[in-house]
Amino acid sequence: MSKLRAEHLYKVFGRRPDEAVAKLEGGTDREELRADDTTAAVIDASFDVEAGQIFVVMGLSGSGKSTLLRMLNGLLEPTAGRVFFDDDDLTALSPRDLRGVRSHKISMVFQHFALFPHRSVLENAAYGLEVQGVPRDERNKRAAEALEMVGLGGWEKSWPDELSGGMQQRVGLARALATDADMLLMDESFSALDPLIRRDMQDQLLQLQKRLKKTIVFITHDLNEAMRLGDRIAVMRDGRIVQIGTAEDILVTPANDYVASFTQDVDRSRVLTAGAIMAEPAEALGTTTDDGTTLRTEQDVLDAAPATVTTDTPVIELFAPCSRSGVAVAVTDADGALVGVVPRARLLAFLGEPDTGPDGAEPSAPDAPDTPQPVKKVITGA
Numbered sequence: 001m002s003k004l005r006a007e008h009l010y011k012v013f014g015r016r017p018d019e020a021v022a023k024l025e026g027g028t029d030r031e032e033l034r035a036d037d038t039t040a041a042v043i044d045a046s047f048d049v050e051a052g053q054i055f056v057v058m059g060l061s062g063s064g065k066s067t068l069l070r071m072l073n074g075l076l077e078p079t080a081g082r083v084f085f086d087d088d089d090l091t092a093l094s095p096r097d098l099r100g101v102r103s104h105k106i107s108m109v110f111q112h113f114a115l116f117p118h119r120s121v122l123e124n125a126a127y128g129l130e131v132q133g134v135p136r137d138e139r140n141k142r143a144a145e146a147l148e149m150v151g152l153g154g155w156e157k158s159w160p161d162e163l164s165g166g167m168q169q170r171v172g173l174a175r176a177l178a179t180d181a182d183m184l185l186m187d188e189s190f191s192a193l194d195p196l197i198r199r200d201m202q203d204q205l206l207q208l209q210k211r212l213k214k215t216i217v218f219i220t221h222d223l224n225e226a227m228r229l230g231d232r233i234a235v236m237r238d239g240r241i242v243q244i245g246t247a248e249d250i251l252v253t254p255a256n257d258y259v260a261s262f263t264q265d266v267d268r269s270r271v272l273t274a275g276a277i278m279a280e281p282a283e284a285l286g287t288t289t290d291d292g293t294t295l296r297t298e299q300d301v302l303d304a305a306p307a308t309v310t311t312d313t314p315v316i317e318l319f320a321p322c323s324r325s326g327v328a329v330a331v332t333d334a335d336g337a338l339v340g341v342v343p344r345a346r347l348l349a350f351l352g353e354p355d356t357g358p359d360g361a362e363p364s365a366p367d368a369p370d371t372p373q374p375v376k377k378v379i380t381g382a
Helices: 017-025 028-036 065-072 095-104 121-125 127-132 136-149 164-180 194-211 224-228 246-251 255-262 298-304 316-325 344-351
Strands: 001-015 039-050 056-057 080-085 104-109 183-187 217-220 232-237 240-245 307-311 329-332 338-342
Touching: 001 017, 001 065, 017 028, 017 039, 017 344, 028 039, 039 080, 039 217, 039 232, 039 240, 039 307, 039 338, 056 065, 056 121, 056 224, 065 183, 065 217, 095 104, 095 127, 121 127, 121 164, 127 136, 127 164, 127 240, 127 298, 136 164, 136 307, 164 194, 224 246, 224 344, 232 246, 232 255, 240 255, 246 255, 255 338, 298 329, 298 338
Parallel strands: 056 217, 056 232, 104 183, 183 217, 307 329
Antiparallel strands: 001 039, 001 080, 232 240, 329 338
16 A cells, blocks of 8 residues: 555646646747746656665656655645655644644665754754754653664764765664654765775665654665665656566566666666566476486475575575576575476576667667656566
8 A cells, every 4th residue: 555645746847837737738848948937856756665675766867856756744744745644744734733744754874974063963853853842851762762663772872974975874764764754765874985885774774664664755866776776766857757667577677778878787686586577487497307218297396496585585596507408597585386497598698688768779868858658577586
């Protein structure tokens, strides 16, 4: 069931924004509006986020992703469209009620930490609870628990300037977790960090998510980060969402050349899973093993396979078994039943696909604005 739902969101800055929305709905190009000093930051964005899911919005600078995020908790009022949280229409709430939602139900983790330099680490982590009116003893207890959760136990009395950038970001994350909000909005929260610290924070977030199962909307311009964190990913360009899907959807079936151009440098072996590239079990039937045995049944395939993996096994783990044998790797479900096979040739073919776009041509970013295309579903382990 959807925790968050956005319906046809528009955000226009400039003169006569309602008139600009009508023009956009009628097919007017975003660039044409700029002649009237009008900027369409977000255009007809619709999506839903399920409870416990990490939904990543990815795009280049100026694509509208941060503006979109700020409409999800009412920091920016949509020019048109609606946002539903637990089926409550946030766009219809009074300013007071909206502040209550931001204080108790939706927390935000900012890119540049947003810590108070004159407050201790504990006081920074407890700030959201202070806004809620939680008594001092209780908020300090909950803030300390949140700091322990993010690996900062023992740093409660330190000052922000005594911490590294990664540690400061952990304080920001602890502040959001301390409020026990149902949803976290994370606006490029790791982009200001060094690569190694950034990777560590990604690991931290994934570990916390396994335990807490929060609903998270995460903004990034880094495709590798999006692929690593996102249960589902929305790709934005020029204010529009051009594709929504899993990491495998976007890698295997990019909606257009613009999306394909993003994915050409991604390490597909770490993103794709056996379930995404496997063939039907029948493809292995009739294969002859090195000792001359012909595989005639699915049980024969299981017995002869150099390895047995599940549908969510990363492709990178298939190289070794595929290199040892001409027999396909067997893919099984949770009950051990054969659901697919990965022959060596199929593995190599999928790894070679980044060199071409969805139409077989070298991918390139087109000049014309993209429009959303239907996403072909692939078999995943989810």
